[in-house]
Structure formats: structure tokens, C-alpha cells
Amino acid sequence: MPTELTSHLIRRARPDDARHIEALYRELIGDAEVRVLPARIAQVADDPSAALLVLESGGVLRASALVNLCADVMFGSQPFAVVENIVVDATCRGQGWGTALLRWIEEDCKDRGCSKIMLLSSVERSEAHRFFMHCGFSDSKKKGFIKYRRDFR
Numbered sequence: 001m002p003t004e005l006t007s008h009l010i011r012r013a014r015p016d017d018a019r020h021i022e023a024l025y026r027e028l029i030g031d032a033e034v035r036v037l038p039a040r041i042a043q044v045a046d047d048p049s050a051a052l053l054v055l056e057s058g059g060v061l062r063a064s065a066l067v068n069l070c071a072d073v074m075f076g077s078q079p080f081a082v083v084e085n086i087v088v089d090a091t092c093r094g095q096g097w098g099t100a101l102l103r104w105i106e107e108d109c110k111d112r113g114c115s116k117i118m119l120l121s122s123v124e125r126s127e128a129h130r131f132f133m134h135c136g137f138s139d140s141k142k143k144g145f146i147k148y149r150r151d152f153r
Contacts (some may be wrong), residue, residue, distance in 0.1 A: 001088070002080045007057055007058070008055050008056070008057045008062075008097060008100055009054045009055070009056050009057070010053060010054070010101060010104045011053070011054060011099065012024070012045055012052065012053060012054070012056045013041050013044075013045070013052040013053065013064065013126075014041065014045070014052055014056075015036065015038035015039070015042050015045075016034045016042045017041065017054055017061060018037065018041055019036070019059040020054075020060075021041070021054065021061065021064050022034055022035065022041040023050070023092045024061065024063070024064050024087045024089060025064075025085060025087065027087065027089070028085065028087040028112070032041045032042060033105040041123070044066075049068060049069045049071075049079075050066070050067065050068050050069070051066070051108075052065075052066050052067075052153065053065050053066075053067065053096050053101065053104070053105070055088075055100065055101050057092075057097070061089075062088060062097050063071065063086075063087060063088040063089065063097045063098060063101050064084055064085065064086075065084070065085060065087075065101055065102075065105060066083070066084045066085045067081055067082070067083050067084075067108070067109075068081065068082045068084070069081055069109075069112060070082060070125050072115065074115075074117045076111050077113075078114065078115040079094055079106070079112065079113065079114055079115070079117045080114055080115050080117070080118065081109045081112075081114045081116070081117045081118070082117075082118050083102075083117060083118070083119040084119065084120070086101070086102070086119065088101075088119075097148075098131060098133075098135075099131075099135060100136065102135045103135075105117065106136075111137055113147055118144075119137065119138075120144050121133065122130035
């Protein structure tokens with residue numbers, strides 16, 4: 001459901017947002033090969049366990065995050081959330097939009113009964129790490145590991 005936060009709107013991404021999200025992702029990882037497909041955004045929109053969110057201001061996308069709810073059996077039927085590809089347009093950082101987006105995600109996860117929210121961040125993004133800790137995330141409770149497709153056996 002769209003939510004208005006001051007002059008910002010947080011909503012699910014639509015296929016016609018693809019090129020704007022692609023630009024944000026390229027900014028995030030610096031890879032010109034990033035391709036965001038409108039059809040894939042439509043698939044994610046149809047998945048009740050996933051939400052590709054965007055924050056727009058003045059009709060322009062300023063931030064995005066992908067949230068996936070994962071089924072779990074440890075705490076009854078409580079899912080947990082994994083947040084990925086969190087990005088705020090570099091020209092707009094420090095204006096509270098990333099905080100607004102993460103607060104929206106946290107409230108939604110609370111409403112859905114999630115036991116926790118997890119996210120990963122590249123080790124060199126120390127500014128992002130400070131931001132995540134400012135938003136209440138801990139870097140001392142767990143340690144994340146990753147293996148990329150190119151490293152699969």
C-alpha cells in the first residue's frame with residue numbers, strides 16, 4: 001500500500017520504473033552491465049513474499065530496496081526478512097529518505113510478524129554501515145557469508 005511520508009511516497013515498484021531502478025543499481029555497484037527488466041519487476045510484484053520498493057519525491061525515484069520474506073520453522077510460523085539492494089541516489093543522501101524507507105520496511109515486517117530483518121552490505125561501504133547502525137541494525141550479532149554464482153562449483 002502506498003505510504004506518504006512528508007513529501008515522499010513509498011510504494012511497490014512498477015515495470016515502468018525499471019530504467020530508474022537500473023540507474024540506482026548502477027550507482028550502487030558501479031557496473032554498467034546491470035539490467036533491470038520490466039517483466040522481472042512485474043514477477044516480483046506478483047510474489048507475496050517479495051517487495052521491490054521505491055521512494056519517490058517530486059515524481060522522481062530517489063531510493064529503492066528489495067525485501068524478501070523467508071519462511072522459517074524456528075519460531076512457529078514467523079517469517080524473517082532479508083533486505084537487499086538498498087540504495088539512495090547519491091545526490092539525495094542525508095535528507096532522511098533512506099531512514100524513511102527502512103522505517104517503512106521495519107513497520108511492514110512488524111505487521112507481517114517477522115522475527116528479524118537481515119541485510120548485507122559490501123565491506124568497503126563504511127558510510128552505509130554507520131547508516132544501518134543508526135537505523136538500529138547491529139553488526140555484532142551475526143556474521144554474513146556470501147558465495148557468488150561465478151564461484152559455484
